[in-house]
Amino acid sequence: MKLSCMTWNVARKKNLISEQTSFINSIDADIVALQEITKSTNTQFQDILSKSYPHIISSFDLATDKSILIKKRMFGQIVASKYKLDPIGPDKILVPWTERVLSVKVLSESKFIFHTTHIPPGSSNGWIKIEMISGLTDHLIKNKSQLQILCGDFNTPQFELPKYGVVTFAQKMNKNGIPTIRKSFRGGIGKDWDAAERALFEELAKNGMKDSFRSLYPSKEEFSYQFIGKNRIYRKRFDHFFASDSFKVKKAKYLKDQSHLSDHFPLLVHYDLTN
Numbered sequence: 001m002k003l004s005c006m007t008w009n010v011a012r013k014k015n016l017i018s019e020q021t022s023f024i025n026s027i028d029a030d031i032v033a034l035q036e037i038t039k040s041t042n043t044q045f046q047d048i049l050s051k052s053y054p055h056i057i058s059s060f061d062l063a064t065d066k067s068i069l070i071k072k073r074m075f076g077q078i079v080a081s082k083y084k085l086d087p088i089g090p091d092k093i094l095v096p097w098t099e100r101v102l103s104v105k106v107l108s109e110s111k112f113i114f115h116t117t118h119i120p121p122g123s124s125n126g127w128i129k130i131e132m133i134s135g136l137t138d139h140l141i142k143n144k145s146q147l148q149i150l151c152g153d154f155n156t157p158q159f160e161l162p163k164y165g166v167v168t169f170a171q172k173m174n175k176n177g178i179p180t181i182r183k184s185f186r187g188g189i190g191k192d193w194d195a196a197e198r199a200l201f202e203e204l205a206k207n208g209m210k211d212s213f214r215s216l217y218p219s220k221e222e223f224s225y226q227f228i229g230k231n232r233i234y235r236k237r238f239d240h241f242f243a244s245d246s247f248k249v250k251k252a253k254y255l256k257d258q259s260h261l262s263d264h265f266p267l268l269v270h271y272d273l274t275n
Contacts, residue, residue, distance in 0.1 A: 007032075008020075008034055018048070059102040116152045120155065133200055240267070252267070252270075
């Protein structure tokens with residue numbers, strides 16, 4: 001079975017929904033996951049995408065208490081699919097902000113579980129970020145016997161180095177250019193923060209869910225997010241796909257030809273699913 005999937009943080013660009021959805025339709029992926037959806041854009045995205053994607057589920061539609069979806073918790077996710085979807089209750093994964101994870105069963109010829117997430121940044125949300133990452137990785141590892149895909153905006157890693165791999169936000173570079181873990185970080189223990197971020201890449205891989213982009217490009221420099229600061233441009237590879245080993249990665253590409261539509265670039269991955 002061949003499968004194409006795309007993930008994209010659409011950056012709550014309400015005035016660009018028409019252009020964003022046109023771009024999504026032009027890619028024509030089998031499954032599309034969108035992050036940074038708001039209550040005001042949720043209906044618009046669904047209405048437009050439903051013409052091409054007959055099966056759409058939103059984390060807003062599954063939320064049991066919509067009154068909490070404000071301020072820092074204002075963002076949700078959408079999964080749009082050409083295959084029929086069955087929603088999975090948001091309480092199945094133990095995370096503090098359940099609306100930031102959307103899980104569905106994809107009823108294709110080979111059934112599998114598809115998760116998308118938007119991990120909040122630690123700079124403004126502290127250890128909520130780590131609780132979100134840990135809850136997700138623990139769930140995926142406990143259910144590793146299932147066919148699974150996880151994608152989204154993870155706000156990690158800080159960066160990647162050819163010699164040292166993932167550098168987490170709990171690390172800093174010493175005078176010799178070697179990443180070292182801070183003793184304390186954001187009011188907690190640095191090594192605990194480091195372990196949680198690192199587990200997303202290393203522990204998932206050990207348990208049969210590798211970073212799809214890195215499966216094809218182990219050392220290629222790449223970024224999916226850019227922010228123009230006062231004196232520099234910040235570029236990070238925050239957006240990822242992780243998939244069970246049965247999903248053989250054939251292509252993986254960050255699509256940068258529509259950079260005006262979001263501060264994140266879509267990631268498109270093509271898989272061959274072997275049973």
